[in-house]
Amino acid sequence: MTWRETPAALPHSTPRFPFADPRTTPMPDTLRDRLYSTEAIVLARRNLGEADRIYDIFSVRSGRKSIIAKGARKAESRNGRSLDLLNRVVVHLYRGRSLDGVRGVETVATHPGLRDGLQAFAAASYLADLVRVMTQEDEPNERVYALLAETLALLSDGVDPWSLTRYFEYAFLEASGFQAQLHECPTCREAITEQANAFSVREGGVICPRCRASDPGAVALSVNAQKYLRTMQRDGLRRLLSLQLDEASRQQVERALTDYVQHIAERPIGSLAVLHALQLKAPDPRP
Ligand SMILES: [Zn+2]
Structure with a gap:
């Protein structure tokens, strides 16, 4: 008899249940324990072998996660089609030894508008990249999930990609614990007055003219630029x-925002260069 098999009669008279300590009693490794589902957004994918694919998703249940879909590259694979980039899905998974595997996928939103507009698609790819690069595996963050889901939906609906991207950068950093300081100089604590100032990526906020010499790399901000950032912080997207x-x-x-994001990320975000190139070629229509 191997150690996994249950003996016909327990070698002691005391009933094991309900007295056994649940913390030390090994859970039976049944199939049911290995199955779970979560809502998620598809951030990236790469091929594995002849037929399989690995997907990076951001899920409600466990944040960023890599999963494997067997046979996803085959033309007839429904899972492969449903796991298109930037789709919002409910994914049914089984726990695997290294990666969890896909059993089935239900589509929540496919964001068809992203396929029609290059700038909207480039913006969406950049936001997905930010989440992929700047979140930790198995660290759920419902605010970040809701922000990404909502922003992708608005991009697909044709809302101005520039404003949405700036708002996402700001709100994503805030939801990740990096709120930019806009009202008080982070170096000397003096109140910021209505004049041209500068944004210090290093200090994480708007610095006053006296402290500006301490950060020569600070980004100049006009009064209007500061008002825009304050509106972002105080009133949210609709007003913006x-x-x-x-x-x-x-x-x-x-x-200021892209430099701040990349400073926190501690690396350049590749898809940002694509977004910049597209903006230079064909600027977004001004509101
Ligand atoms: Zn100062």
Whole structure:
């Protein structure tokens, strides 16, 4: 008899249940314990062997996770089709030794608008990259999940990609514990007054003119650029979308946020270069 088999009669008279300590009693390794489901967004994928694929997903239940879909590269694979990039899905999984495997997929949203617009798709890819690079495996974050799901839906619906991208950068950093300081100089604690200032990526906020010399790399911010950032922080996306911003301030806001994101990420985000190249070629229509 191997140690896994249950003896016909226990070698002691005391009943094991319900007195056994659940913390030390080994759980039976039944199939049911190995199955679970979660809602998720598909962030990236790569091929494995002849027929399989590994997907990076951001899931409600366990945050970022890599999963394997056997046979997903075959033309007739329904799982492969449902796990298209940037799709929002419910994925049914089984626990595997290294990677959990896909049993089935239900589509929640396919974001068809992302397939029609290059800029919307490039923006969505950049946001997915941020989440993939800047979140930890098995660390769920419902705020980040909701933010990503909502932003992808709005991008697909044709809402201005530039504003959505800036709002996502700001809100994603905030949800990850890196709220930018906009009202008080992070170096000397003086209140920020209404004048041209600068954003210090290193200090994580707007620094006053006196402290500016301490960070020569700080990004200049006009009064309008600072108002835009404060609206983002105070009033959220809906109000932000109704604002108009002059071109110079627009570039300042973009540089401050993208520099800040990459500073926190401690590496350049590859898809940001693609997004920039597209913006230079064909600027988004101004609101
Ligand atoms: Zn200061």
